[in-house]
Amino acid sequence: MRGNVVIAGIGQTAFGKLPGRGTISLNIEACRNALADARIGKDAVDALLVKPPTSNPQFMYGQTLAEAIGLQPRVGGAWDQGGAANISLIAFAAMAIEHRQCEVALVCYADNPRTGSRHAYEKAWGDDAAFGWFGVPAGYAMLARRHMEEFGTTSDQLGAIAVAIRRHGAANPNAQLRKTLTLAQYRESPWVVDPLRRDDCCLVSDGAAAVVLMSAQRARSEGIDRAVPILGFGQGQTSWDVAQRADLTRTAAEISGATAFGMARLEPTDIDVAQIYDCFTITVLMTLEAYGFAPHGKGGPYCEGGRLEIGGELPINTAGGLLSETGMPGLQLVLEGVRQMRGEATLQVPKAKTCIVSNQGGIMHTHSTLILGERQ
Amino acid sequence: MTTTTEDMIDAAFPAPEATDVSAPYWRALDEGRLDFQRCGACGHAWLPPRGECPRCLARQAKWETASGRARLLSWVVYHHGYHPYFAARLPYNVAVVELAEGPRLISNIVEPAEKLRIDAALALVIQREAGFALPRFSLVNP
Numbered sequence: 001m002r003g004n005v006v007i008a009g010i011g012q013t014a015f016g017k018l019p020g021r022g023t024i025s026l027n028i029e030a031c032r033n034a035l036a037d038a039r040i041g042k043d044a045v046d047a048l049l050v051k052p053p054t055s056n057p058q059f060m061y062g063q064t065l066a067e068a069i070g071l072q073p074r075v076g077g078a079w080d081q082g083g084a085a086n087i088s089l090i091a092f093a094a095m096a097i098e099h100r101q102c103e104v105a106l107v108c109y110a111d112n113p114r115t116g117s118r119h120a121y122e123k124a125w126g127d128d129a130a131f132g133w134f135g136v137p138a139g140y141a142m143l144a145r146r147h148m149e150e151f152g153t154t155s156d157q158l159g160a161i162a163v164a165i166r167r168h169g170a171a172n173p174n175a176q177l178r179k180t181l182t183l184a185q186y187r188e189s190p191w192v193v194d195p196l197r198r199d200d201c202c203l204v205s206d207g208a209a210a211v212v213l214m215s216a217q218r219a220r221s222e223g224i225d226r227a228v229p230i231l232g233f234g235q236g237q238t239s240w241d242v243a244q245r246a247d248l249t250r251t252a253a254e255i256s257g258a259t260a261f262g263m264a265r266l267e268p269t270d271i272d273v274a275q276i277y278d279c280f281t282i283t284v285l286m287t288l289e290a291y292g293f294a295p296h297g298k299g300g301p302y303c304e305g306g307r308l309e310i311g312g313e314l315p316i317n318t319a320g321g322l323l324s325e326t327g328m329p330g331l332q333l334v335l336e337g338v339r340q341m342r343g344e345a346t347l348q349v350p351k352a353k354t355c356i357v358s359n360q361g362g363i364m365h366t367h368s369t370l371i372l373g374e375r376q
Numbered sequence: 377m378t379t380t381t382e383d384m385i386d387a388a389f390p391a392p393e394a395t396d397v398s399a400p401y402w403r404a405l406d407e408g409r410l411d412f413q414r415c416g417a418c419g420h421a422w423l424p425p426r427g428e429c430p431r432c433l434a435r436q437a438k439w440e441t442a443s444g445r446a447r448l449l450s451w452v453v454y455h456h457g458y459h460p461y462f463a464a465r466l467p468y469n470v471a472v473v474e475l476a477e478g479p480r481l482i483s484n485i486v487e488p489a490e491k492l493r494i495d496a497a498l499a500l501v502i503q504r505e506a507g508f509a510l511p512r513f514s515l516v517n518p
Contacts, residue, residue: 127398127424128482129390130510133470134458142472146450149494191455194467194489243472243480248450 002263003373005094006219006227009038009212010335015326016176018206019115023053024068026110026208031069034210038224040104045212047075047105049093051085054329055113065108075102082361083277083329084235085109087368090334091233093213103214109331110208118204125241137201137280139242139363141193144282146248148195153300155195158281159186162199162323164308165278169320171347176203177324200281203327209335216376225376228341231266231354232371234259242363249297253290253360253367260356260369261291268292271371272352273340274314275333277360278321284308287358291369310347318347330359334370342375388461389506398425400439405509410444410500412479413437423479444500445476446513453489473498473513486514 011033013026027050035042048071052061062077075096079085086109093105125133147153166181181199189197219227236252236259238245245251261267268291276284285299293314294302308316319325319336326332337355339345353374360367394402401424404411414421415429416436428435451471457463469492473483485492486501497516502509 125482127392129459130392130505130508131470131482131484131512132454132459132462132465132468133482134454134462135456137456138452138454138470141452142450142470145452146494149450191453191467194453194455243449243482248472 001094001098002231002265003229004216005097005213005230006216006376007211007230007334007338007372008214008219008222008224008227009034009036009040010210010338011035011037012209012332012335013207015174015205015207015328017114018112021112021206023056023110023112023208024065026112026206027065027108027210028069030110030208030210031106031108034106034108034212038212040212040222042069042071044104045071045106046073047093047096047102048073049076049089049105049107050078051089051109051329052078052080053111054082055111055117055119073102075105081366081368083279084359084361084366084368086329086331086334087233087357087359087370088235090211090213090230090370091235091368094230094233097213097215103218105213106210107213108208108210109328111328112206114204114206116206135193136363137196138193140280140282141196142242143248143286143364144195147282147286150249151297151300153285155187156183157300157303158200158285159183160304161278161281161284161308162186164306165317165321165323167309168318168347169324172319172325173346175320175325176205177320196280196282202279202322203324205327207326207328209328209331211331211334211338219376226342227376228338229373229376230370231373232260232262232264234263234369236367238365238367249286251286251290251364251367253287253358253364256367256369257291260371264371266354266371271314271354271356273318273349273355274316275318275321275337275355275357276316277330277333277358278317278323279329283360283364284316286364287360291356291358310349315347315349318345318349329361333357333359337370337372341372388459390459390461391506391508397427401425404439404441405502405511408502408509410442410502410511411439412442412475412477414440421478423481440477442475442477442500446498446500447474448485448492448494448496448498448513449474449480450494451485451489451492471513481511484512486512487518491515491518
């Protein structure tokens with residue numbers, strides 16, 4: 001089904017602090033913008049798939065949203081997979097379209113942890129709270145420590161990832177944090193949970209994003225001239241808690257990436273630009289290893305020397321990612337991938353024809369991969 | 377009756393909440409033992425406590441006492457207090473520990489973080505925290 005389904009429209013809200021806006025309202029704004037971008041009416045939509053708000057999970061959220069949008073879709077609902085859910089929903093929509101379960105799908109996400117509650121990001125891990133085991137950053141710090149001790153990965157190598165992404169975010173007029181970061185500034189950044197510093201950690205943001213999917217054939221018949229084909233996708237669910245994993249430095253992102261590359265009939269060397277889920281810098285390093293851009297354990301040196309910056313060998317997160325554009329879990333990375341494949345990105349990678357996008361959730365518990373191709 | 381600062385901190389301790397499945401684990405610690413579960417069908421050993429063997433799915437778990445020998449897989453050092461009880465003791469470490477018998481758990485290492493190395497040999501030390509017996513570990517060669 002390589003290339004049979006396209007992303008025909010993208011939409012988003014402003015990112016940052018959006019007080020007084022609930023997640024339904026934010027989702028509707030993003031969907032309205034995505035439909036306008038695709039130049040297609042709401043009534044054409046027969047699938048509505050949503051990742052529920054991370055900070056405030058609700059029962060039957062997909063149906064609440066459908067009522068607010070005034071739709072009774074054939075295919076609809078919410079999918080709980082943390083930050084991997086957006087790409088997994090895009091993949092599900094693509095398969096549903098391919099098998100004629102629906103024709104036009106909206107996939108969307110909204111949350112407001114910035115002005116609402118951020119409790120979900122700081123919670124204790126069950127009975128292990130008795131040891132002081134709290135917070136999402138600590139889980140990633142645990143993986144980072146093992147990687148650093150086992151392979152000699154350095155704090156400066158993690159810093160190089162933050163420097164690259166912050167540089168890209170500073171160029172994005174819609175980014176929540178438009179402040180470049182030098183390696184010297186990174187080194188001064190305070191510890192949150194050692195070995196992770198404040199500047200290793202993503203933003204906390206209000207906002208929403210949405211995409212419209214349909215078959216490539218439907219897009220042609222609708223006269224949509226900026227449709228971006230989906231070349232491949234895959235999933236891999238590590239699932240187990242950090243302490244239970246046989247190898248703390250490997251995840252099922254390897255399977256997710258290999259599945260997507262296989263479907264797209266591409267290899268890492270074929271990829272022109274990447275949008276890699278950067279909830280923390282270590283996530284980027286480990287994902288690039290899992291996808292085969294660098295051998296296992298060699299991600300640290302790979303990320304140095306400007307390789308990940310615009311003009312480098314593999315520019316990543318060209319709109320600023322979670323570290324700089326918005327802390328929203330993942331869909332903004334798909335939107336930037338689409339802009340790159342349309343040739344419309346603010347920091348456009350010249351002649352980019354392929355983009356890989358990663359989404360993941362929990363402490364690398366979940367993972368989903370998407371590969372996009374040049375616009376039709 | 378006056379309330380001391382110590383009482384207030386104790387009141388905030390995020391105490392483990394024993395369930396039907398985990399009650400024997402916490403009771404053993406209270407009696408000075410670290411127990412883990414072993415499957416009566418396939419021999420697989422694990423923590424945290426659960427009803428079924430995650431390898432063969434049998435519901436034949438038996439409790440067994442750990443030797444106390446273990447290995448340090450990774451650790452972190454908190455500089456941000458996510459909870460008032462622990463904000464008072466920053467910086468502190470949290471570690472992933474593997475028992476010689478195989479089961480893994482989250483714990484604390486009693487030595488300062490500067491002395492820690494991955495795969496270091498550890499020995500069990502059961503310590504009381506706000507009245508609860510917790511399995512912590514100490515470096516065999518500090």
